[in-house]
Amino acid sequence: MLTERLRRWATVAVAGAIVLSVTAAARSAVPGTPAAPRLPALRAGTLHERYEANHRFITESRQAALRMGDTARGDALAGFAAPGRQFLSFSPDGDGLAVEVLGDLAEADRIAVVVPGSDTTIDTFDELGTKSASLNGGARALYAEMRRTAPHTRVAVVAWLGYHAPRTMSRDVASTARAAVGGDELRAFLGRLRSVNATAPVALLCHSYGSVVCGSAVRGTGRAMQAELSGIAVVGSPGMGVRSAAELRTAVPLWAARGASDWITDVPHVEVSVLGHTFGFGTDPVAPSFGARGFAAGPGGHSDYFRPGGVALHNLALIGLGRGGQVSHG
Structure with missing residues (x-):
């Protein structure tokens, strides 16, 4: 049943992708x-x-x-x-790319990199339905929460749109293709961060399709890079492209959470082949069998994880600060 639902949805998405790809090309x-x-x-x-x-x-x-x-x-x-x-970088081509820094990156004691999901472009970078649902809005809320939680810790937050995120109504949103390219870019960016700040631990905070990107990036890192990551958190995740956390081959603490009203709950966590493409991202990261550390995300929906005042945002800030022992559990 789940496989058939995903197969039908993916077939519709393939057709929808044609229109969206033409629209994006018009801006290139x-x-x-x-x-x-x-x-x-x-x-x-x-x-x-x-x-x-x-x-x-x-x-x-x-x-x-x-x-x-x-x-x-x-x-x-x-x-x-x-x-x-x-x-740090910007491109207006097509849907665009942009990497923004909040705080003093060179002098930070802790760095958090926010990796966004589908529908994130330079046109939605500052507002995607609501301010806190956007990459910039979420990163700013996180930066404020980290500073409030640890006022004596110098922090920096990177809003990383360093890959071309898929549109929700496209075949790419159910495929790992863009995540694989994005993972390469994210891995390279994390390496370059060490030329700016060689000592600050870095946390990856990944939303929705961004968690597939983070999974791809982490799988390709060596032990030295993994040792420099203080934690990885995925929220609203459709999967990380693996069957279990063990397949990521990392000792970095991996956290996962989902809001009680998040529609991603209904997305089938399977992999199927449709028209020569593989769709689906493997096991649900919040499932006990996956092996991630669960944390509380509250009653919110898919766009509420970085909402100011929410338990999800506070827990993400704690993970960004390396205070895993203070994270609350659902």
Whole structure:
């Protein structure tokens, strides 16, 4: 029954992907788009230069979007260009890419990297239905909660849209293809972080399809990289592309939670082949058989994990701070 449900859903998604891929392509390689800046290698001493270069690039990209009549993109990039925002990288091509830093990355005692799920683009980066459901809104809520919980600890949060997240109504959202590419990018980014801050432990906090990306990234890391991770947390996860936590081959503490009203509960946790593609992401991470550490996420839905004041956000902040012993359990 579960396999047949996933098979039917995946077949519909394949058809829907055709329309969405054409729409995304329409925003790619448009004449008049400014050339991307040549950024210096990521180092502690080059952060300011990268932030400034990307600020100029964002401003130029917004102006280009407005000239071409793309007011939606122009409005989104107006927020990106606000004073004080810090982008390590940015691309306006297609759905776009952006990696934003909250706090002082070079001087942080603890770093949390938030990896988003489907429908995250530079157009939804700041707001996706609600502010706290967006990558930027969730990262800012996490940053505030970590600072509130540990006021004497220097923290930094990275809102990492370093991969092309699938759309919910597309075949890619049920496939590991984008997660595999995203996992490679995330793994490379974690390595480059060490050139900025060689001592701060890093926690990966992964939402929805982002948990598939994190699973792919962790499986490809060596022992040295894994030792530098303080924890991995997945929320609203459809699976991590494995049958059990043991298949990730990591000693890093792995946490999993799901809100009581999250619709992801109804997504079949199986793998099937449809039209030559593999869909599904393996065992449910909150299932006892998976082997992750469960934590309380409260009564919320799929977009509520980073909602200010919620138990899920507080527990994610504790995991980001390396305080696993204080995490509350459901």
